[in-house]
Amino acid sequence: MIVSIEWLKQFVAIEESPEELADLLSKTGLEAEVVGVPHELPGIVVGHVESAIKHPDADKLKLCTVNDGKTVHQVVCGAPNVDAGQNIAFASIGSVLPGNFKIKKAKIRGVESSGMICSEKELQITDEHEGIMVLPDNLNPGDDFMSAYGYKYLSLELDITPNRPDAFSHQGVARDIAAVTNREFKHLSIDSVVSKGKETLSISMENDDCSRYIGGIVKNVKVGPSPEWLVEILKAAGQRSINNLVDISNYVLLEMGHPTHIFDYDKLDQKEILVRRAKKGETLTTLDEAKHKLNETHLLITDGKIPIALAGIMGGLNTAVSEETKTVLIESAYFDPVTIRKSAKSLQMSTDASKRFERGADPEGTIGGFCRVVSLLKELAGGELVSGMVDVYPKKFTKSEINLRRSELDLVLGYHVECKDVDRYLEALGFDHSYTNIDWTCTPPSFRPDIEREIDVIEEIARMVGYDSIPSDENINGVFRYDNPDSEITIDPIRGTFVGFGFHQIYSNSLQNNIIAGLSGKTPVKMMNPLSREMALLRTSLLPGLMKAADFNIKNGTPDLRLFELANVHEQTEDGFDGIHEYRHFAGIVMGDNQGQSVHSSVSHEDLFSLKGYLSGLFSEKYKMRFELRREDHPGFDYAQTIMINRQNVGAMGRLSSDWIEIMNLDLENAFGFEIILNPILNMMGRKKQYNRIATFPKIQRDLNLVMQKSQEVGPIVNLILKKGNNLIQSANPINVFIDEDALGKGLKSVTFSIEFQHNKKTLEDKDVTPVINDIIRVVEKEFLAKLRL
Numbered sequence: 001m002i003v004s005i006e007w008l009k010q011f012v013a014i015e016e017s018p019e020e021l022a023d024l025l026s027k028t029g030l031e032a033e034v035v036g037v038p039h040e041l042p043g044i045v046v047g048h049v050e051s052a053i054k055h056p057d058a059d060k061l062k063l064c065t066v067n068d069g070k071t072v073h074q075v076v077c078g079a080p081n082v083d084a085g086q087n088i089a090f091a092s093i094g095s096v097l098p099g100n101f102k103i104k105k106a107k108i109r110g111v112e113s114s115g116m117i118c119s120e121k122e123l124q125i126t127d128e129h130e131g132i133m134v135l136p137d138n139l140n141p142g143d144d145f146m147s148a149y150g151y152k153y154l155s156l157e158l159d160i161t162p163n164r165p166d167a168f169s170h171q172g173v174a175r176d177i178a179a180v181t182n183r184e185f186k187h188l189s190i191d192s193v194v195s196k197g198k199e200t201l202s203i204s205m206e207n208d209d210c211s212r213y214i215g216g217i218v219k220n221v222k223v224g225p226s227p228e229w230l231v232e233i234l235k236a237a238g239q240r241s242i243n244n245l246v247d248i249s250n251y252v253l254l255e256m257g258h259p260t261h262i263f264d265y266d267k268l269d270q271k272e273i274l275v276r277r278a279k280k281g282e283t284l285t286t287l288d289e290a291k292h293k294l295n296e297t298h299l300l301i302t303d304g305k306i307p308i309a310l311a312g313i314m315g316g317l318n319t320a321v322s323e324e325t326k327t328v329l330i331e332s333a334y335f336d337p338v339t340i341r342k343s344a345k346s347l348q349m350s351t352d353a354s355k356r357f358e359r360g361a362d363p364e365g366t367i368g369g370f371c372r373v374v375s376l377l378k379e380l381a382g383g384e385l386v387s388g389m390v391d392v393y394p395k396k397f398t399k400s401e402i403n404l405r406r407s408e409l410d411l412v413l414g415y416h417v418e419c420k421d422v423d424r425y426l427e428a429l430g431f432d433h434s435y436t437n438i439d440w441t442c443t444p445p446s447f448r449p450d451i452e453r454e455i456d457v458i459e460e461i462a463r464m465v466g467y468d469s470i471p472s473d474e475n476i477n478g479v480f481r482y483d484n485p486d487s488e489i490t491i492d493p494i495r496g497t498f499v500g501f502g503f504h505q506i507y508s509n510s511l512q513n514n515i516i517a518g519l520s521g522k523t524p525v526k527m528m529n530p531l532s533r534e535m536a537l538l539r540t541s542l543l544p545g546l547m548k549a550a551d552f553n554i555k556n557g558t559p560d561l562r563l564f565e566l567a568n569v570h571e572q573t574e575d576g577f578d579g580i581h582e583y584r585h586f587a588g589i590v591m592g593d594n595q596g597q598s599v600h601s602s603v604s605h606e607d608l609f610s611l612k613g614y615l616s617g618l619f620s621e622k623y624k625m626r627f628e629l630r631r632e633d634h635p636g637f638d639y640a641q642t643i644m645i646n647r648q649n650v651g652a653m654g655r656l657s658s659d660w661i662e663i664m665n666l667d668l669e670n671a672f673g674f675e676i677i678l679n680p681i682l683n684m685m686g687r688k689k690q691y692n693r694i695a696t697f698p699k700i701q702r703d704l705n706l707v708m709q710k711s712q713e714v715g716p717i718v719n720l721i722l723k724k725g726n727n728l729i730q731s732a733n734p735i736n737v738f739i740d741e742d743a744l745g746k747g748l749k750s751v752t753f754s755i756e757f758q759h760n761k762k763t764l765e766d767k768d769v770t771p772v773i774n775d776i777i778r779v780v781e782k783e784f785l786a787k788l789r790l
Contacts, residue, residue: 002035003173004236005154007255011174011186018154021177028176028463030167031159036236037124037146038098039154044118044145045069046135047090052083057109066090066115069142076106076113081131089118089133089145098124125153126235136228153236163450165359169257170237172447179428180464188256193374197386201329202272202304204392209299210275210311211395212334212363214370217265217387218377219327221245227380245321245328248376250352257447258361258369259353263308263319263329270304273329275311282307286314286349298343299335312340312357313349328383332370334363334397337449360449363397397446404440404457412458415470425464431457490682491566494586497622501614503562503588508545510567511535516544519660521635523572525580538570542587543636543675544664547656550589551666560592562606566678584682587675589656590614591668608639611653611672619645625684629653629715636660636675643676646684651676693760699730700757700764702773705789706780710739710749717780721755724776728764730756750789 005021008014016024018039022032047066055061055076062082064075068090075090082088092115095103101122106113116122121129123145139148158167166172171188178185199217223243225231230251231241237254241247249260265271278284278294284307285291292310294300301309309315312335321328341358344350370389377383410416419435426433430445444451451457462470495505517524517537530536539545542565550561566586573579590606597603604610612629619627626646634640637654644650653674661668706717714734721732736752744750757769780786 001158001160001168002155002238003158003170004152004233005156006152006236007170007233008174008177011171011188012178012181013183014177018156022156024177024180025156025158025173027466027468028180029161030164030173030176032156034155035157036155037150037153039146039151041095041098041123041146041150043095043103044089044091044097044123044150046139046141046143046145046148047073047088047117048141049082049084049086049088049117052077055109055111057111061109063111064117066117067141068092068115069140073114074112075115075117076108076111077117077132079117079119079130079132081134082117086132087135087137087139087141089123089135089150091116091118097122123150123153125150126240152232155236155238162359165356165361165449166257166447168356168359169253170255172257175428175430179425180466182424182428185428188368188372190368190371191375193371193385193389195385195388197384199387201387201390203390204272204274205394206274206276208395209277209336209339210333211336211397212366212391212393213273213275214330214332214366214389214391215273215387216330216370216374216385216389217327218330218374218383219386221326221328221377221381221383223321223323223325223381230380243321243323244380245325245377248373248380251376252369252372253352253356256365256369256372257356258332258365259312259356260369260373261309261315261331261353262321262373263315263331264321264325265327265329266325267319268303268308268329269306272304273331274302274304275333276300276302278307284310285317286310287317287320288314289317292347297346299339301331310343310347310349311335313344313347313354314351328377330370330373330377332366332373334361334366337361362447364446367391399443399446400452402442402444402451402454402457404442404454406438406440408454409458409461412455413462413465413470415465417461417465421465422461425461426457429460429464490685491584491678493622494618494678495566497618498564498588498614501562501617503564503614506546506549506563506565507567508542508549508565509535510539512537512539512544515663519544519635519663525570525572540569540571541636541675542567542569542585543589543656543673544660546587546589546673547660547664547666547668547671550591550671551664551668554667560596560606562588562590564588584678585675586651586678587673588614589671589673591671605670606672607670608641608653608655608672611674612641615643615653615674619681623685624689625681628719631713637673643674645681648680650680695758695760697759697761697763700769702755702757702769703735704753704755704773704776705750706753706777706786707744707748707750707789708784708786710747712749712784712786714751714753717751717784717786718753720779720783721753721776724772724779725757726772728757728759728768728772730758732756744789 005014018034022034025032045068047068050065050067052062052064055063061076061078064077066073066075091103093103093105103116117132119129120126120133135149160167175185201215201217203213203215223245226241226244226247230247234241239250245262249262253259277296278298278300280295282294283291299311300307301311308319335357337358337360340354344354374385432443434441442457513534517540520541522540524537524540527536546563546565549563553561568582569585571581573581590611592606593603594606594610595601595604616627619625628644629641632642634652636657637652638657640652640654642649642652656671656673718732722729732753732755734751735754738750757764777788
């Protein structure tokens with residue numbers, strides 16, 4: 001929201017510069033920055049156009065003489081509205097306009113031009129650039145432009161948080177300034193309105209979506225341009241003038257923060273107001289000429305039958321005011337915030353009115369908004385109220401009392417605020433309050449729906465004191481003082497290891513559509529209020545997100561990838577919240593070249609074996625866990641292998657499923673991945689480690705060549721060798737594979753195993769090792785049909 005600093009001065013004295021005021025508001029929780037015209041424009045003065053004649057060599061240019069109070073300058077100007085006798089904003093030679101644009105002497109179509117007659121866009125006041133900015137006649141040539149006139153366009157842009165509907169008005173922002181600076185707040189004085197006629201108006205509501213509706217009929221209005229003061233004040237707040245009726249409604253919105261609407265009463269067929277939900281299939285064309293198809297979730301203002309407005313969002317085009325409007329109906333209402341928020345979101349509409357209603361407007365501000373609009377219609381459009389103020393308010397608004405304890409205030413802030421200061425802050429912020437020796441009894445104002453609990457009141461006190469003014473206490477400590485509260489500390493070594501392997505960590509969206517979330521075969525958790533079909537369910541696997549990331553990188557010229565993700569997945573095992581389970585998963589993808597072609601090495605590709613190496617390096621080498629693979633099917637992989645850690649099934653790896661790739665329409669070939677449930681592994685990592693004394697006796701190495709079927713996996717044989725080692729074998733690794741049908745026979749291969757023997761208490765001899773070797777040869781021949789190669 002853009003607020004005019006000059007407009008704020010109607011409610012509170014402003015002594016700060018625009019930058020200081022922005023800093024003050026930011027410290028109170030209203031994030032602000034200076035926008036619009038700079039508060040200083042050196043060299044820009046009020047000028048007077050003494051003459052404006054046609055340029056001798058250009059039809060669309062004029063040759064002007066401009067008096068800057070000291071000198072008369074010749075200026076070439078192309079604006080269609082420049083004319084003799086005008087006061088204008090003049091930039092002389094050497095002046096610097098916003099955007100660091102320096103004015104220099106120029107020759108335009110053969111005529112010298114000394115200076116520039118400025119438009120509003122060139123001064124960053126508005127985007128208007130089709131003509132020059134014409135100033136009032138009562139200004140003196142030579143006066144500094146900002147001091148004489150431009151100050152009224154100084155403004156701030158506020159980033160209002162969702163809990164502060166009261167800050168969507170100049171009055172609300174000024175209230176905070178007055179409270180924090182201890183200055184007088186000048187309340188807006190609004191006189192009650194008196195009817196001069198006996199017209200009647202029927203207003204009714206079908207449900208609680210509209211808890212208060214005020215309406216009234218005003219006759220004899222004259223639609224026309226707004227007075228200059230209204231045009232200028234709206235311009236300073238970022239609004240464009242339309243006509244006096246629309247401008248009055250916008251002015252009251254920005255001044256008080258309460259939305260109102262003006263209908264052309266003669267265009268209402270039934271001459272009544274009925275607030276109801278839309279019927280399925282109903283349509284309404286709004287003021288922006290967009291046609292909306294409605295359903296039962298949308299709240300409407302109707303004339304009893306026909307929709308005339310989207311309640312709290314935008315009026316209908318069929319009842320919009322025009323130049324022929326003579327009689328109007330004024331609406332000032334309070335609508336349910338949730339209803340308006342859902343309606344605006346479903347229609348993808350965000351208006352000045354909906355922003356305020358969906359945050360919680362002031363139900364007591366409806367009267368002030370109505371009376372303010374009616375009085376301005378009388379002043380600026382000649383209108384007269386002929387129906388009286390019809391106030392339909394079936395369920396009165398009440399605000400509960402809140403007990404603020406002195407002890408709790410001191411405990412939360414860690415700082416003692418004097419009672420007189422607390423009283424002053426509460427009074428300045430609009431609270432009704434009283435104090436005893438131990439606490440305050442507070443009733444928040446109706447324009448602060450966000451204040452419901454004691455902690456909310458404490459936050460208001462902290463805002464007024466200033467968070468930066470509350471001293472820090474180094475003696476304060478909490479339960480984590482002697483412990484590390486970082487839940488990621490056990491996962492960081494996993495992350496660091498894979499980064500060391502050359503992987504990049506990614507963060508993918510945890511929300512997926514029904515097809516992708518169901519790929520894993522698990523039941524996904526449905527969102528209660530999804531943003532779209534593509535984000536309707538919580539993910540059950542990390543693999544789809546990694547696959548999309550890989551596909552994106554490939555299509556953007558990065559075919560060699562190693563990606564991983566550490567995140568949570570969810571599964572619905574039974575109905576209700578108790579049936580939702582959350583798991584920590586670790587997943588990764590590799591594809592492309594493991595090592596590129598160079599003069600030093602040949603190219604090698606990522607495959608199942610390189611992937612196995614990364615996982616083995618993490619679990620076997622780093623954490624000394626037992627890492628095994630078993631051939632089993634898995635929905636996410638072709639050639640799938642179940643990952644066993646310490647004999648516990650924790651996940652799977654393999655080539656990414658071609659079915660998944662086809663369903664997701666991705667360009668992935670020869671991509672390999674894994675997905676692991678981390679929860680059981682983290683429990684293993686927490687176990688105490690047992691350290692053994694280093695063996696000082698020498699190792700003995702033996703190589704064993706075994707001939708076996710090509711299809712035989714060597715992992716089970718390695719496990720058997722270790723099992724039969726009688727605690728003498730330290731390691732057994734396959735180091736060579738030989739295939740030759742002439743030497744070995746069809747369908748056979750020879751695998752060389754390097755076996756290391758070592759004893760903790762003595763030096764081993766052949767008589768110790770040979771029986772073990774013979775036992776291994778006998779068992780592998782029996783269980784795997786593997787024979788010793790002679």
